Amino acid sequence: xxxxxxxxxxxxxxxxxxxxxxxxxxxxxxxxxxxxxxxxxxxxxxxxxxxxxxxxxxxxxxxxxxxxxxxxxxxxxxxxxxxxxxxxxxxxxxxxxxxxxxxxxxxxxxxxxxxxxxxxxxxxxxxxxxxxxxxxxxxxxxxxxxxxxxxxxxxxxxxxxxxxxxxxxxxxxxxxxxxxxxxxxxxxxxxxxxxxxxxx
Amino acid sequence: xxxxxxxxxxxxxxxxxxxxxxxxxxxxxxxxxxxxxxxxxxxxxxxxxxxxxxxxxxxxxxxxxxxxxxxxxxxxxxxxxxxxx
Numbered sequence: 001x002x003x004x005x006x007x008x009x010x011x012x013x014x015x016x017x018x019x020x021x022x023x024x025x026x027x028x029x030x031x032x033x034x035x036x037x038x039x040x041x042x043x044x045x046x047x048x049x050x051x052x053x054x055x056x057x058x059x060x061x062x063x064x065x066x067x068x069x070x071x072x073x074x075x076x077x078x079x080x081x082x083x084x085x086x087x088x089x090x091x092x093x094x095x096x097x098x099x100x101x102x103x104x105x106x107x108x109x110x111x112x113x114x115x116x117x118x119x120x121x122x123x124x125x126x127x128x129x130x131x132x133x134x135x136x137x138x139x140x141x142x143x144x145x146x147x148x149x150x151x152x153x154x155x156x157x158x159x160x161x162x163x164x165x166x167x168x169x170x171x172x173x174x175x176x177x178x179x180x181x182x183x184x185x186x187x188x189x190x191x192x193x194x195x196x197x198x199x200x
Numbered sequence: 201x202x203x204x205x206x207x208x209x210x211x212x213x214x215x216x217x218x219x220x221x222x223x224x225x226x227x228x229x230x231x232x233x234x235x236x237x238x239x240x241x242x243x244x245x246x247x248x249x250x251x252x253x254x255x256x257x258x259x260x261x262x263x264x265x266x267x268x269x270x271x272x273x274x275x276x277x278x279x280x281x282x283x284x285x
Contacts, residue, residue: 004204011211015219022223029230036237043244050251057257061264068268075275079282 073101082106087113 076085082104090097090112100108175181189195 002201002204004201004208007208008204008211011208011216014212015216018216018220018223022220022227025227026223026230029227029234032234033230033237036234036241039241040237040244043241043248046248047244047251050248050254054254054257057261061257061261064264064268068271071272071275075279078284079278 070103073103077101077104077107083110083113084115086110087115091115 073085076088080088085101086097086107089101091114097110097112098108100106100110
């Protein structure tokens with residue numbers, strides 16, 4: 001065999017060896033990729049299976065919550081009026097009145113009255129408890145107690161008349177002490193050592 | 201004979217390096233995919249594990265229904281007790 005033929009065979013063998021090495025390595029890498037993709041497909045299938053009921057459940061929850069919000073907003077507006085309702089929401093959650101009520105788009109245009117300055121927390125608590133609260137004695141069919149300009153006077157008028165109308169001269173507070181003009185407890189034993197009683 | 205030698209030289213100097221270069225590129229690309237697929241598999245498994253809490257939504261749904269029903273009853277009572285504005 002001529003030398004050129006030997007060189008040709010060597011070249012072909014080298015090329016074949018290179019092809020075998022690289023193609024086998026590529027096959028192994030592709031098998032690793034296939035195994036990884038199998039795991040991916042399995043996990044993605046679990047994700048799809050687990051997330052399938054999410055949409056109807058969340059839609060049902062949102063539906064119920066929407067109904068509750070609509071009912072509560074309607075009740076609040078029905079009982080307090082649209083303006084006072086907006087003011088109440090603003091008083092509880094400052095800045096929330098800007099968003100308005102969902103079912104009352106006109107509520108976004110209302111300037112919220114400053115209800116929190118008139119209905120003090122203590123007054124509202126007493127009214128809720130119903131324990132001789134002056135605010136509870138008023139006629140519920142009458143006008144609202146809120147008065148923007150004279151709110152504090154209205155609040156004072158809820159209480160007994162003695163001091164709220166500011167008479168010119170009230171009875172002075174009594175003077176107390178050892179040099180007071182009138183001693184309220186005129187007893188000789190005051191200031192003396194306490195008498196001990198013999199116990200059985 | 202001369203042409204044969206020329207062909208051998210071309211085969212060894214040009215064809216063999218080109219074949220090696222191309223096959224090396226294919227192998228390099230295939231091997232670069234492996235870690236990416238491994239990361240995707242890990243992320244997908246973690247995502248699937250995160251969704252194990254989805255059945256709790258059924259409890260949430262039931263509680264929301266009960267809460268809304270209670271609010272509706274309470275609102276109905278308030279509607280009767282309190283006068284309208």
